Amino acid sequence: MKSVIRLGLCAAALWGGAALAGDEWNQPAYGGSGVDDQSYMPAKETGSDKGLYVLLGGGTEGYTGDLAPDLNAGFAYGATIGYKPTRGLGLELGYNGGLTDIDTFGPGGAADGADIIRNGGQAAITVGLVPTRLQPYLMGGIGIENHNVRGLSPLAGYQDDTSGYVPAGVGLRYNIGTLLTADARVSYNIPFDQDFAPISNDIWNGRYQALLQLGGTY
Known part of the structure; x- marks a missing residue:
């Protein structure tokens, strides 16, 4: 009789533990249909967080093609606000700028400070490649x-x-804890209707930019 009672208590404990664990595992995987058990994974492994994110940072930018010999790479800065409706898709608006010296006029350029000050804004879509927090x-x-x-x-x-211009690039984003987000991206920006320099509008006469941004996801 005691053995039967022990077995009953063990079965009840296992059943209760399985029910509690089900709450952790009953989370759809990245891209999963949610139909079968194989499409579920622990909530802590569901990858990059969804929601609103805000980023701010700096880096470097320079020019390519016919512009490269005359324009020195300089400091770049940026700010991004975006929203991820899913863990794979992001919609964002960004502000970015850069400071450039014209090499033709010597190491210090033609003016005190930057010879060319660029400011821009863009709308972009990001598509995550893997279902991980990094x-x-x-x-x-x-x-x-x-x-x-x-x-x-x-x-x-x-x-x-x-x-x-048309920005195209790759990036790496990491959610640190529940709020902090780090984002590193490199983009190549293809110009159109550009007349600030004596060159043709060509896919190779573009601008590259590398930014490291920090912020949060809410």
Whole structure:
């Protein structure tokens, strides 16, 4: 009789433990249909957090193609606000800018400080590649930017200009705890209708940018 009671108590304990564990495991996996047991995984392993995120940071940017010999790489800065409706998809609006010296006019450029101050804004989509909290992603979108040329007359070949560009890049995002987010991305920006420099609008006459941003997901 005692053995039967012990077995009954053990069965009850196991049943209760399984019910509690079910709450942890009954979370749809990244991309899962939620139909069978194989599409479930622990909540703590569901990957990059969903929700609103805000990022702020800095890095470097430079120019390629015919622009590369004349324009030195310089400091870049950026701010991003976005929303992830799923753990794989992100929709974001970003502000970014950069400071550039024109190498033709010596190490210090043509003006005190940066010769070209660029400011721009863009709308982009990010697509996560794997269902992990450390998540690599692809990024693409469209943007508009303004180049403010300082210390030079238009006769030098450089002038103030507002133009468009298409950003395309890759990134790596990590959610630290429940709030902090770190994001590193590298993008190549293809210009169109660009006239700030004496070059043709060509896919190779573009701009690259590398940013490290920190912020939070809420």
